[in-house]
Amino acid sequence: MPPRRRPQFTQETVEQQLQQIHLLDPSSSSENLEQLGPIIKQIHQTRQQDAYLRTLQSVIDAKDAEIERICGDNYQDFLASVSTLFTVKSYTNNLRDKINTLDASVSQIGRGLVEKKRALLQAKKTASNLDEAIDNMQAGLRVLDVVNRVGEMVKEGKYWSALRSLDEIQYMPSSSLAQTPLYQYILTSLPSLRGQIKDAVTASNKQWLLEIRNLTGRVGRMALDAMDLRSKKWRSRRERDPLLRLAQVGSAVEIVTFEKTGHNVLETEDIHVDFKPLYQSIHIYTALDSLDELRRSYQGDRKAQSDLILPIPLPLGSLSAVVEEFTGFFIIEAYILDTTGSFRSMREIEELWEAIVERLTGAVEAALEKETDPDSYLRSKEQIMAFVITLESYSYSTQALHAFALRLFEKYATLLERQFSKRFKDIIANDDLQPMVVETISERDAVLRVVWLQKGEQEELAQVQPPTSFPWSQGFYLACEDVNSIRSFVQRFYQFIEGVSQHHRNVDELLSKSLETILKEVSFSFLHRLSRTSQPSQVAQMISNIEHFISATSELERSLTALRATQRGGTIRIDAGATFGDALAQARARAVTVITNKLDQFGLSDYDWKPAQPEGMPSSYLTELVAWLTTVVDSLQIREEYKDEVYTGAVAYIADCLMGSLTDRSIPIINENALQNVLTDIGFLEDTFIAMGHEHVNKSFTELRATIALALSETVSQFLIPAARQASYREVKPKRLQAVLEKLAKYGASLRDPVARERADRRRREAEQVGRLFPGESR
Numbered sequence: 001m002p003p004r005r006r007p008q009f010t011q012e013t014v015e016q017q018l019q020q021i022h023l024l025d026p027s028s029s030s031e032n033l034e035q036l037g038p039i040i041k042q043i044h045q046t047r048q049q050d051a052y053l054r055t056l057q058s059v060i061d062a063k064d065a066e067i068e069r070i071c072g073d074n075y076q077d078f079l080a081s082v083s084t085l086f087t088v089k090s091y092t093n094n095l096r097d098k099i100n101t102l103d104a105s106v107s108q109i110g111r112g113l114v115e116k117k118r119a120l121l122q123a124k125k126t127a128s129n130l131d132e133a134i135d136n137m138q139a140g141l142r143v144l145d146v147v148n149r150v151g152e153m154v155k156e157g158k159y160w161s162a163l164r165s166l167d168e169i170q171y172m173p174s175s176s177l178a179q180t181p182l183y184q185y186i187l188t189s190l191p192s193l194r195g196q197i198k199d200a201v202t203a204s205n206k207q208w209l210l211e212i213r214n215l216t217g218r219v220g221r222m223a224l225d226a227m228d229l230r231s232k233k234w235r236s237r238r239e240r241d242p243l244l245r246l247a248q249v250g251s252a253v254e255i256v257t258f259e260k261t262g263h264n265v266l267e268t269e270d271i272h273v274d275f276k277p278l279y280q281s282i283h284i285y286t287a288l289d290s291l292d293e294l295r296r297s298y299q300g301d302r303k304a305q306s307d308l309i310l311p312i313p314l315p316l317g318s319l320s321a322v323v324e325e326f327t328g329f330f331i332i333e334a335y336i337l338d339t340t341g342s343f344r345s346m347r348e349i350e351e352l353w354e355a356i357v358e359r360l361t362g363a364v365e366a367a368l369e370k371e372t373d374p375d376s377y378l379r380s381k382e383q384i385m386a387f388v389i390t391l392e393s394y395s396y397s398t399q400a401l402h403a404f405a406l407r408l409f410e411k412y413a414t415l416l417e418r419q420f421s422k423r424f425k426d427i428i429a430n431d432d433l434q435p436m437v438v439e440t441i442s443e444r445d446a447v448l449r450v451v452w453l454q455k456g457e458q459e460e461l462a463q464v465q466p467p468t469s470f471p472w473s474q475g476f477y478l479a480c481e482d483v484n485s486i487r488s489f490v491q492r493f494y495q496f497i498e499g500v501s502q503h504h505r506n507v508d509e510l511l512s513k514s515l516e517t518i519l520k521e522v523s524f525s526f527l528h529r530l531s532r533t534s535q536p537s538q539v540a541q542m543i544s545n546i547e548h549f550i551s552a553t554s555e556l557e558r559s560l561t562a563l564r565a566t567q568r569g570g571t572i573r574i575d576a577g578a579t580f581g582d583a584l585a586q587a588r589a590r591a592v593t594v595i596t597n598k599l600d601q602f603g604l605s606d607y608d609w610k611p612a613q614p615e616g617m618p619s620s621y622l623t624e625l626v627a628w629l630t631t632v633v634d635s636l637q638i639r640e641e642y643k644d645e646v647y648t649g650a651v652a653y654i655a656d657c658l659m660g661s662l663t664d665r666s667i668p669i670i671n672e673n674a675l676q677n678v679l680t681d682i683g684f685l686e687d688t689f690i691a692m693g694h695e696h697v698n699k700s701f702t703e704l705r706a707t708i709a710l711a712l713s714e715t716v717s718q719f720l721i722p723a724a725r726q727a728s729y730r731e732v733k734p735k736r737l738q739a740v741l742e743k744l745a746k747y748g749a750s751l752r753d754p755v756a757r758e759r760a761d762r763r764r765r766e767a768e769q770v771g772r773l774f775p776g777e778s779r
Contacts, residue, residue: 060089151196157200159204159284160280160284160287163197198284201280202281202297212332218328219271219328219332220327221324221327222270228386265331266331266335275335298344299348299352302329306356310322310356313366314364314366314367315367319364323386326360327390329356330356330391350397353397354400357404365407377408377409384404385405387401421517424518424522428479428528429525431545433533433537433542435471436473436477437469437470438470439467441465450480450481451476451552452480452552453551471637472541473544473545475545479522519579522549530542533590534597535594536591536636537635539587539594541637543591546583547584550584588645589649593649595632595649596653599629599654604658609671610671613673622685629647633647651701658681659707662708662739667743668746669746672744675708678708682704685698706729707733716763717766719734719737719770734770734774741764741767742767745763746760747760748761749764
C-alpha cells in the first residue's frame with residue numbers, strides 16, 4: 001500500500017489560520033496561546049517544515065508589528081506582554097528546534113521506507129516482466145511450432161489444415177506477443193507460406209491431371225465396352241419383340257427398360273479415379289480467393305491435354321484409340337461438372353466439346369479423303385457412333401457428329417456405287433450374249449432364286465423341264481447375283497446410319513439415288529456394248545437382258561420397300577426404268593440398224609437403169625434377201641412386236657435405198673423399163689410380206705410406188721394443181737418427182753425417136769414446173 005500523502009500548506013492557508021488566532025482576547029482574562037498548539041502540530045507534521053517556519057516567522061513578524069501597534073496603544077500592557085511574548089518566543093524557538101530535529105528524524109525514517117518501497121516495486125516489476133517474457137516466449141514457441149508444422153502438413157498433403165493453422169496465427173487473440181518483432185515477422189511471412197501451400201496444391205493438381213491423362217483411355221474403353229454390351233442386349237431384345245424394332249439405344253423406350261446396375265466406369269475393380277486432389281485444390285484456391293486462377297489454369301491444361309489426344313494427321317488405325325481417349329476425357333469432365341458446383345461451367349465444357357468435335361471430324365475426313373474402300377468408312381462410322389451413343393448418355397450435344405456420320409454415309413454410298421458400277425461394267429463387257437442354259441432342276445431352281453423376275457414369268461419358267469434355256473444371258477444372272485448383294489448392301493446401308501439422328505426420308509432418297517446410279521451405269525454399259533455389237537442375235541439377247549433388267553428394277557423396288565418397312569417404314573423409289581427404257585429403245589433401233597446394214601450385201605442399188613425391156617420378174621437378189629431376212633429375224637429371241645419393228649425398219653430401208661437410187665445424182669439417166677422393174681420388185685416384196693402376215697410394213701413403199709407411177713403417167717400436170725396434189729398425190733415429194741422426171745427426160749432426149757424426144761421434152765418442162773413449186777425442198 002503506498003504511503004499516505006502529507007497535506008501541503010501554502011502561505012495563504014497559514015495566514016488565514018494565524019489571523020484566526022487572538023493572543024489577547026479582550027473578553028478573556030487569560031492568554032490564548034493554546035491555539036498555537038494545533039497549528040504548530042500541523043506545521044510539524046508537514047514534510048516542508050522549513051518553508052512553513054519561514055512563513056510562520058513572517059507572520060510572527062507581522063504580528064510583532066501589530067503587537068507594537070497594540071503596544072503603542074497599550075504600552076503598559078504591551079510591556080507586560082512583551083516579556084511574556086519573549087518567553088513564548090523562546091519556547092517557540094525551542095519548539096522549532098525540536099520540530100526541525102523531529103522532522104529530520106522523520107525524514108530519515110521516511111527515506112528508508114521509500115527506498116524499501118522502491119526496491120519492492122522494482123522487484124515486483126521485474127517479476128511481472130519475467131512472467132510476461134515467459135508467456136511471450138511460450139506463445140512464440142507455439143507460433144513457431146505451428147509454422148514448423150505447416151511445412152510438415154504441406155509435405156503430408158494436409159493443405160487445408162496448414163491453411164487453417166496460418167489463419168489461427170493471423171487471427172490469434174491480442175496479446176503482448178502481437179507487438180513483438182518476431183510475431184510481426186511471422187505475419188509478414190504468412191503470404192509466402194500461403195504461396196507455398198498454393199504451389200504445393202498446384203503441383204498436386206498437376207500431378208493428378210497427369211494421372212487422369214494416363215487413365216483416360218482405359219475409362220473410355222470401359223465406357224465404350226459397356227455401351228456395346230448394352231447395345232447388343234437391346235438389339236437381341238429388339239429382334240425378339242417386333243414392337244421394339246424401331247427403337248434405338250438411348251431412346252425413351254430403351255432408357256425406361258434399361259436395367260441399370262449402378263455401374264460407374266470411374267470406380268471399378270481395375271480403375272479408380274480419385275478426384276480428391278482436384279476437390280482439395282478447389283477448396284484451397286477458394287479459401288485463398290483465387291478460384292478463377294485455378295479455373296483458368298485447369299481449362300488451359302485440359303485443352304492442352306485434349307489437343308495431345310488427336311494426332312494430325314490422323315492414321316485411321318489410331319481412330320479407335322483416339323475415340324477411347326476422348327470418351328474417357330469427356331466422361332471425366334461430365335463427372336467434374338456434376339460434383340464441383342460452379343468450378344466448371346457448362347459453357348466451358350460445351351466450347352471444349354465443340355472444338356474437339358470439329359477437330360475430330362476434320363481429322364477423320366482428311367484421313368478418309370483418299371480411301372477407296374467403303375469398309376474403311378463403315379469402320380470409321382461405327383467407331384464415331386459408339387462415341388456418340390456413349391456420350392449422349394452424359395448429355396453431350398451430338399448433332400454435329402450425327403451430321404458428320406451422314407456425310408460419311410454419303411461418301412460411303414458413293415464408293416459403294418463405284419464399286420458396284422465397276423462390277424456391272426465388267427459383267428456386261430464380258431457377257432457372251434448367249435441364252436443361259438441349265439441342265440438340272442437344282443441348277444434351274446438356283447438360278448430362279450437369284451434372278452429378279454415378275455411372278456408370272458418365274459412360275460412359268462419353274463415349270464420348264466431341264467435342259468432349260470433362259471431368255472437372259474449369263475451377264476444378267478451375274479448382275480442379279482450382285483443385285484442380291486445389293487440387298488445385303490441395303491442392310492449395311494441402313495446399318496451405317498443406325499443410331500444417326502436424321503430424317504430417314506433423306507436416307508431413303510440417297511439409297512434410291514445410289515441404286516439408280518448403279519442401274520444407270522448398267523444401262524450405259526449396255527449401250528456401250530451395243531454400239532460395238534453387229535450380230536443380230538447378240539443385239540436380240542441384249543434386248544432381252546434389258547427387258548429383264550426393267551422387270552428386275554421394279555421387283556427390286558418392291559423388295560427394298562418391304563425391307564425398308566422392317567427398318568422404319570417408307571417407300572423406296574428407283575427411277576432407273578426410264579434409263580433402261582431408253583436403252584431398250586436404242587437396242588431395238590440397233591437391231592434394225594444391224595439388219596439393214598446386212599441388207600447392203602444383197603446389192604439393193606445394183607440395177608440396170610437402161611434396160612431394153614422390162615424383166616417381168618422380180619430381181620434375183622430379192623429372193624435371197626427375203627429368205628435371209630425372214631430366217632434371221634424369226635430366229636431372234638425377242639418379242640414379236642420387236643421382230644415386227646425389225647421388218648418395218650428393213651422394208652423402210654429397202655424403200656429408202658430404191659428411192660435413193662432413183663434420185664441419186666450419180667445415176668443421171670433412167671428409162672421407163674427400169675422403173676417398171678422397180679415396180680415389179682416392190683410388188684414382189686409386198687406380196688411376200690402380206691403372206692408373212694406383216695402387210696402393214698408395205699406402207700413404206702407407198703411414196704416410192706406413187707412417185708414412179710406419177711412419173712410414168714401423163715398426169716403430172718394434175719400434180720401442179722394444189723387441190724389435186726393434196727387429194728391424190730399427198731405421198732409424192734416434188735423434188736424427188738423432179739429428179740425422176742429429169743432422168744427420164746435425159747434418157748428420152750438421147751434417143752432418135754421423135755415421139756420419145758417429144759415425151760422427153762414434156763418431162764423436162766414438167767420437171768421444171770415441179771421444181772418451181774417448192775424451190776427450197778430437199779430431195
